[in-house]
Amino acid sequence: MDVSTTPANPHFERLGGHGAIERLVDAFYRAMDELPQARAIRAMHEVDLGPTRRLLTRYLSEWMGGPRLYTPDRGPPKLRRRHQAFAIDGAARDAWMACMRRALAETCADAGLRAELDAAFHKVADFLRNTDTP
Template sequence: MSDTVVTVSMFERIGGPVVIDRLVESFYRRMDEAPDAIGIRAMHADDLTSTKQVLKRYLTEWTGGPKLYSPEKGHPRLRQRHIGFPIGSAERDAWLLCMRGALAETVVDEAAREDLDAALTRLADWMRNQAGNPHDARGGHG
């Protein structure tokens, strides 16, 4: 009997590059279609081709797959790369709406999907660079 523990990366758990590709395509399709995502879609270029490729490389590496992002871009420094975009609770929520829909559509392993959702939720929350509550972005009182 062996004491060897085999660790399976999230990348492998969700299905590898094919699922990453489908996830990103679904995510940006939802961003194009969801009324709640108009604000975050406006922060992106009209042509999403290069943006999709960057996110696919990032998610591949972030989930434990091959290092496709850092050799080209260096350390992700996500907050620094997004500092020019106002990201408050409303933007975080819109991003998560699109990402959760994409996860539900593409990741069949429920436990892996839940684990990935939790990690992406923490990441999205950390990306906020605007103070206040969700109503502030819509002119409410906070």
């Protein structure tokens, strides 16, 4: 099963709607700019993170069960295919998760929700591994 396209985790409202997702994504890319262990994955991205920030915000709205802002614009997520150009190993996955964990810690006060989102993000990040360093 393609976990990147599993419909609707009912997390959108619990997190706090669109504004909360924007805050999460801003904190996520700030962490990617700042965390030393994220240097390699930061380098995979464009210098200007604006367009990527917008795409992740729209994707997460849909993924968390909110408005479908991604698919009508970009087509089916097919995240594995969209990440094929980048070498994602266990270290890259862990670096991505470190950024997301920091972002969740900064922007989501509900510990139970944080744990659920952490597990759900980890599933997708692990699924995107495409090179075999564990």
